[in-house]
Amino acid sequence: MFNATHTNGAHDWAALFEGAISINLFVELSRTQLVLLLGVGTPVAVILLNALxxxxxxxxxxxxxxxxxxxxxxxxxxxxxxxxxxxxxxxxxxxxxxxxxxxxxxxxxxxxxxxxxxxxxxxxxxxxxxxxxxxxxxxxxGTDVIYDVPNSIFMQQKKFIKVALSTEKFRAYVGMIEEEVEDFIASDPAFAATQKKSDEWGSFDVVDVMQEITILTASRTLQGKEIRAALDKSFAGLYNDLDGGFTPINFLFPKLPLPSYRKRDAANRKMTEFYTEILRKKLAAGDPDETDVMVSLAEQRYKDGSSLKEHEIAHLMIALLMAGQHTSSATGSWVLLHIARSPDIAQALYDEQVKHFGSPDGQLRDMTYDELRELPVLDSVIRETLRLHPPIHSxxxxxxxxxxxxxxxxxxxxxxxxxxxxxxxxxxxxxxSPSVSQLDPAVWVNPDAWEPRRWWVSGGAAASAKAAETGDGEVVDYGYGAVSKGTESPYQPFGAGRHRCIGEQFAYLQLGTIIVTMIRNLELKLPHEVPEHNYHTMIIMPKHPRQIQYRRRRAV
Incomplete structure (x- = not known):
């Protein structure tokens, strides 16, 4: 017993002695060394524990x-x-x-x-x-709209907005968009290099140009003349500050004490006041403009009979302006990049216009909304671009x-x-993830290639996807009108189900009119490959280089 106790005691003393040495060594470490040990050791331990x-x-x-x-x-x-x-x-x-x-x-x-x-x-x-x-x-x-209300209220708000996106309003929008694009090409500094010499080639950053064109056309059509006029003034600065809230960091960390967050919140307050003031003036004057979305919203009623409050109308107007601008500018940018890289498709688009809108004097007459919907090459170009580059991947x-x-x-x-x-x-x-299902090699032939022709032929994945997307199959009404029930389609550029984007028809109208107008005014070419995706933004944009070369058409 003595020997065993002695042995245990020896071990105890040895442990104490080793501990004393460790303490001495620990004390001798410099502060910098201690920080390094803790700084390296602690994360390593945490990582190992996480793995275990x-x-x-x-x-x-x-x-x-x-x-x-x-x-x-x-x-x-x-x-x-x-x-x-x-x-x-x-x-x-x-x-x-x-x-x-x-x-x-x-x-x-x-x-x-x-x-x-x-x-x-x-x-x-x-x-x-x-x-x-x-x-x-x-x-x-802003508050009390979209995702800040229960789903049943949101569905009613979608119905209100959809009333403001009627076919009759769309018919009036085509000419407005066409005029905005032509004015932009004629006067914007991005196209200044060739304003006097039509046979020279210039270049423009496709994302910068499409962002400007989409906001101008959306404000002219969906917002009203007061908002469109204000884009050249202080409203543009407020828009940029509010737009700063649409980034991945805002999605992941919505309440950081950063200057951009404070600017976002201040811009929302000022834009709410701006819209509210315009609304009051319109209602007081009895504005007769039937295309005015704000007036249409003021006329809507919830199921309980109540009307939308002023701030709700203002916030829905902000949502209309902000939500579609990013997706349309991204899609428009990808469309123009692919067209510029594919001379045969660019020519097919132009020939399609000559066929449908040509006149004996060689000019291209103005198009109507119903005619725009009957351009198969244009339709396939937009659909294929949305397949390969859905604005939101998740x-x-x-x-x-x-x-x-x-x-x-x-x-x-x-x-x-x-x-x-x-x-x-x-x-x-x-x-x-639409990006996964729309690039699935088990569904799509040569899925990574931009092939608009796949939408021209009958049969195959594209034909089935188009039928599901356009509502040729079973439909359902979630409270804002009948939409396709095709949630099992591999093609979902506008989502599906109750949260399917209600602005998709306007998006096709806006994109189609912009592309038609640019193609009839400009020849395009891309001296490099179509850029890769930039996934560091909320909406999938093309990386640099993204300069498109252009030349004004001589006879338009």
Whole structure:
């Protein structure tokens, strides 16, 4: 017993002695060395603990989880830098359903056409768009509209806006847009180099030009003459400050104490006052302009008989101005880049105009809305561009209640999940990706190529997608008019279901008129390849270089 006790004591003393040496060494370390040890050691320990935590078996009902090293950050860097390869890689490994971590959020991706149907066709009580987006949109659009109200109110507001986007109003918009584009080409500094010498080639930054043209045309049509006139004054500065709230950092961190956030909030207040003042003047004067969207909104009533409040009308007007501008300018930029790179398609577009709008004197007459809708080459160019470059690559909803994933959506890849049914937990986000389904090689022939001709032929994925998108199949009314029920389509550039974009017909009108007007006025060419996607912006824009060369047509 003595020996054993002595031995244990020796070990105790040895431990104390080693501890004393450690303490002495610790004390001898300089402050800089200590900081370095803690600075390196602590993150390493946290990363290792995070890795070990992910090795603990999960419930078999949980979708497989994408491994990540850095806690909280998760897969944010890989997803944010290039989402399509990120999705593709994990689809090959896990199937169409898997969960990944992004800045503290658990996001369950559901890919492909069935994934689109699962997310976009889901019940609002289970998958909620307001919970996913209100923190981002409300500071920009304003309170009590869009995602800042219950879904039932939002559906009524969509109906109010859709009344203001009638076919009769569209017929009046075509000439307005055409005039704005022609004035821009004739006078903007971007085209100044060739204003006197029509045979010379100039160049312009396609994104800069399309951003200006889309905001000018949208304000002229959807906003009214007062707003359009104000774009040359202080309103333009307010718009830019408000536009600063539409960035990825605002989406991820909506309440940072940054100057841009303060400018965003101040701009929303001032623009609300601006719209409210104009509305009061219009109503007092009894403005007879039937195309005026603001007046149309003032005439609408909720189901309980109440009218929209002034600030609600103002905020809906802000939403109309802001929401479509980014997507239209992005799509228009991609369209012009591809046309400039494809001389045969550019010529086909021009020949189509000569055929439909040519006159004996060689001039091209003005077009009407109904004629614009009957241009197959133009239609296919826009549709193909939206397929290859959907403005938003990911559409999200927040899960309010646990939701079972249909077994047909994704067969589990791992043995531990073979006999299980996936359940998306409450609190997760679910994600559908148009970029994935619209580039799926199992659906589309040569999916990475820009091929407008695929939309000209009958049969195939394009024909089926067009039928679903245009509502040729089953339709449903969520409270704002009948829309296609085709949430399982692989082609979803405007979303689907109850949150399908109500501005898609205006988008086709606006883009179509802009493209037709530019093609009849300009020859275009691109001296380099079509740029890659810039995924660091909320809306997918082309990277640099994005200069398009142009020459004014001699006989227009």
């Amino acid at each position: 935590r992910q090795m603990i078996p999960r419930r078999t009902s949980d979708p497989p989880h994408v491994f990540h090293w850095i806690p909280f950050v998760g897969s944010a860097i890989e997803y944010g830098t290039n989402p399509v390869p990120f999705f593709t890689k994990n689809k090959e490994k896990y199937g169409d359903v898997f969960t990944f971590t992004m800045l503290g959020r658990e996001i369950t991706a559901a890919l492909g056409a069935k994934g689109n149907n699962f997310v976009l066709g889901g019940k609002s009580l289970d998958f909620n768009a307001e919970d996913a987006y209100t923190h981002f949109t409300t500071p920009v659009f 559409l999200m909803r927040k899960v309010r209640e646990p939701v079972v994933v249909p077994p047909s959506l994704s067969a589990p890849r791992s043995k531990s999940h073979q006999d299980s049914v996936y359940v998306v937990p409450k609190g997760n986000f679910v994600l559908a």
